[in-house]
Amino acid sequence: MTALARTASGMPAITYNFAYLDEQTKRMIRRAILKAIAIPGYQVPFASREMPMPYGWGTGGVQVTAAILGANDVLKVIDQGSDDTTNAVAIRSFFETTAGVATTTRTRDATIIQTRHRIPEAPLRAGQVIVYQVPIPEPLRFLEPRETETRRLHALSDYGLMQVKLYEDIARHGHIATTYAYPVKVAGRYVMDPSPIPKFDNPKMDDSPALQLFGAGREKRIYAIPPYTRVVSLDFEDHPFAVQAFAEPCALCGAKGVYLDEVILDDKGGRMFVCSDTDHCATRQAEGHTGSMSAPYGEGQP
Amino acid sequence: MSQEMTSLPDAPLLVAEGLAKYYGSRLGCRDVDLTLHAGEVLAIVGESGSGKSTLLSLLSTELAPSAGHVSYRMRDGEMRDLAALSEAERRLLLRTDWGFVRQHAEQGLRMAVSAGGNVGERLMAVGWRHYGNIRQEAADWLVRVEIATERMDDDPRTFSGGMRQRLQIARNLVTRPRLVFMDEPTSGLDVSVQARLLDLIRQLVEEFGLAVVIVTHDLAVARLLSHRIMVMKSGRVIEQGLTDQVLDDPREPYTQLLVSSVLAA
Structure with missing residues (x-):
């Protein structure tokens, strides 16, 4: 752009870098994403930025999307499966404004799908990227409040505690009553919170041809499931995982x-x-x- | 102190040599040597601030010593320096071969998790994945520590102090450890509850051949449970020996004071 557009008052009109974030920030986020892909299910810390929306409205997902978005991408945004709720509409128009990318509501036409709380019913294909908005990335959070300790538990693959949560479910309700954010083990190593998707969607994560990225803005974590990765929902031998x-x-x-x-x-x-x-x-x-x-x-x- | 060990032919379970801990320039404890054999109960007594809790933390690897080392005979019979264990090995040891019963049950239990879940946690941590089996094992242990099975799905916040301590014991013993550390397990309980708890501990120690290191300021507890006793003062061990011998015929002036300070009912 050679000259800044001016408003009527003579002030320069506000312009944004492509997809809002500056290039250095995108670089930083991409590095975190690459690391996350290299270590499936591992939560990579990143320097989450302030976004023009409140925490809890998808700031993590938006940053991940901004970092991977290219001019030729076609973006779909869903909120609880719906393309037309506030959160979905707002984020879609945000990227229309700041990146000028094409948007769609059709799952099969999209190259990037940002989602809150659902995985589309239509099977994803190779080449697509699904970006999850994550409120609480740590699956052990409500069992172990200390971050230092949860990190150590992940490092040592010490996941008995996660099983205690499922045990408590069965003891109290007669069956595993966790219906969303149902913990999974990724590639046989890290236990991961799949974000608050219904457990109905858990099987869709397993061996998916699409790349799955997870962004938590407030908690400053990015994690990923590369295409064709084994994702197993935790359960007991005598109380196997079942969807709704x-x-x-x-x-x-x-x-x-x-x-x-x-x-x-x-x-x-x-x-x-x-x-x-x-x-x-x-x-x-x-x-x-x-x-x-x-x-x-x-x-x-x- | 080697005479009293000749009755146990096997190698010691836990050995500490020249153990010391300084908190900055302040002394926690120093020059502590001890040997513990399988099935042996050792009491560490002394007034508050005498370094007995520090010593327990050093033995149980919760604190790193400033000097000296602790070694432990693993289940495969090999003597290992605890400082050289990897974090993963140390944790496995802590939740399989060791137990730790704390003074405040809230620190040793998960208060928001049911009694059954508390007992089952160690089993799940070592790979049990069959709900029915975990539950059965937990129920057996609750019965063993005299907690009614219908309280199994209640969380420990609804338990009395004595029940909490018994639950802590069940939670620790479910993986059949060989060594249990106890930090003032009976303080804060009224005397009748205390008596029942001590009875239970004594019975379990007998049944499973547990080695126990118990820290207490209550000489009666030491008398009832322990085979040997170590008296600490100002961070050092000032007297040790067979429990009856030390308590009936204390040699050090401080031990004499301690023994004579016990109120007779």
Whole structure:
């Protein structure tokens, strides 16, 4: 840019470096990412920056995305599976503004998917990168408050404590009641918090062709699962890991074997279960699939 | 002090030589030598500040000594210098072959984890992955330390002081350690509870042939549990020998004072 654009008052208009972060910061983050990929599941500290959004809104994921984003990437952002909730819309427009990249809501068209709390239903393919927003990267946090100690436990692969948490679940509830942020062992070495995705999504992380990156902004940690890596959910021999099962299919697209959200319809107990992944649901509806509460054909279609 | 060990033909379990600890210029303890055999109970007595807790921390590798070393006979029979163990080996030792019963149960237990989980933790740490088996083993141990099995899923915050100490013991003994350190395990308990706890400890020591290093300021506890006794004052061991011998016929003026200070009921 040769001359700065000026506003009416004569002040220079605000311009950002590509994808907001300066190049040195991106370099630093990329180094952390490379290290994280080299040691699957290991939490790499990085100098997390202040971002123009509050902690807890995906500052870690945004920094990772900013560091890997290229001009030709196509970005998809989801929040709890949905492309149109506040967090997803805000982050998508943030990168439209600061990087000018193309965005999409279709999982298969995206090259980078930033996500909060879900993995898309459509299988990811080689070449795609999924970036998770992570609030608390340390799986042992609520069992062992000292950071020095948790690091030592990871270093020594001393994960009996994690098993104690699952034991407590069974003792109190009769089954493993952890339904999200369900701990996994990556490549047979590090125990990792997969971020608060439902355990329904855990099997999707195993042997995935896509690169999986995790960014925790407040906690200043980045970790990764390289493509085609073994990811095993922890369990007991007599209480094996199992994902949630739903009694009914999606009320809008009739999909089975997908993760459903419960939507309360009235104050008389009315409810419906619909796909949490809005793109998956819309794609199926466009293909002509219907559910028990679908609008009659043609109605409400654009 | 070699006479009293001739009855035990095997090599010592724990040996400390020239052990010293300085906190900056202040003395924790110095010139401590001791030998402990399998199945032997050693009491360390002395007033507060005499260095007995420091000594216990040195023996249990919680503190690094300023001088001297501690060695331990591992399960394979090899004598190893504890300072030379890797962190992983040290931790494995701490949670399999050793136990540590603390004065304050909150430091030795996970207060937010159920009693069963507390006992099961060591098992899970050494690789047990079958819930049913872990639970069965934990239940057996709770019965052994006289905690009703219906309290198994309650967390220790709901337990009385005596129950907490018994739970700590179960948690430590579940991996069948050969050596247990105890730091004032009975202080803060009322006398009847104390008596029951001591009874239990004595029974378990007998049953499993445990070697115990117990720190106490209560001479009655030392008398009841220990075979041998070490009296500490100002960071040094001033007298040691068979418990009855030392308590009935103290040689050092300080030990005489200590023995004569016990209130008769």
